[in-house]
Amino acid sequence: MDPLERVAAVAVETEAWVVGRPGPVADGPLRRVRRAVPVPEPGELLVEVDVCGVCRTDLHLAEGDLAPHRQDCTPGHEAVGRVLAWGPGVEDFAVGDRVGVAWLAGTCGHCRHCLAGQENLCADSRYTGWDRDGGFAHHLLARADYVYPLPPDGRDAAELAPLLCAGIIGYRALERAQLPRGGRLGLYGFGASAHLTAQLAQARGATVHVLTRSEQARRLALDLGAASAKGAYDVPPEPLDAAILFAPVGDLVPVALAALDRGGTLAVAGIHLSDIPPLNYAQHLFQERTLRSVTANTRADGRAYLAETAGLAPRVHSVVYPFPAADRALADLAADRVTGVAVLDLRT
Secondary structure, three states, rough: OOOHHHHHHHEEEEEEEEEEEOOOOOHOOEEEEEOOOOOOOOEEEEEEEEEEEEEEHHHHHHOOOOOOOOOOOOOHHHHHHHHEEEEEEEEEEEOEEEEEEOOEEEEOOOOOHHHHHOOOHHOOEEEOOEEEOOOOEEEEEEEEHHEEOOOOHHHHHHHHHHOOHHHHHHHHHHHHHOOOOOOOEEEEEOOHHHHHHHHHHHHHHOOOEEOOOOOOHHHHHHHHOEEEEOOOOOOOOOOOOEEEOOOOOOOOOHHHHHHEEEEEEEEEEEOOOOOOOOOOHHHHHOOOEEEEEEEOHHHHHHHHHHHHHHHHHHOEEEEEHHHHHHHHHHHHHHHHOOOOOOEEEOOO
């Protein structure tokens, strides 16, 4: 059966959310539409989405902090679903296989960065929910070589979906932070990614200190085993060997750098950050403190993280929204009403 026949056997139309005109969530930048079920091209899978995480990057796209790469793009890059069909050249997949579709959607494969194992730095990289339609839809297309095969049984899709971005980007940020074994880690902001990263770091033997403005998030941090939880601009109870900035607030960069011990590293995890105020060399960077950015992730990061967490089974603190409430999920995220991670459930 060719791709057209397989798609025709599934459905003719599908439903999706798209970013119409970017702007404040109160102005309704998301629109709910009906469109034809997409047909997979060579090398692509057609996936029926069960669950999709709601990431702050989706909010940045909807509100225009990230300039849209295409008109009426469907957000969502933490999608868990089932394979329905595939285009020519795809092997090793069968109808019904459970897969994860994440942020990195494609790279050139032949530039110096790709050849060096740094595909996240590829100048021709493409992203789910930004360059390609994402998981705020009942059906999506993804390059087969960029999806993650997932176990058919075990954890519910609502617990797996956040691992595909919040988890993977937290993993890369932790690697970039160069935390020594048994070290002291500070997490600035404690949302979707941070609450998963805290558990990973603790499983590796780290002492974790959380600094965030939300009292509810601080309670969650302590419940997950953090050694302390204070306000975002407070001083941690001990110098930090490493820190990760998850909050998209540039004002916190000098705060976090000042909290580092000698030789410490601050990794900035977000794709968007407000302006950083001037730094004082002696206070913020001297004594070999390091400031590093985090740019997306490689597929190797994703595979390594999913393998490491297979035995860890991190607690995913989620707020589940039905598919018709995607706009409300973004509004709640914008207003800091989500503790943990927001998830769209398309199965209901």
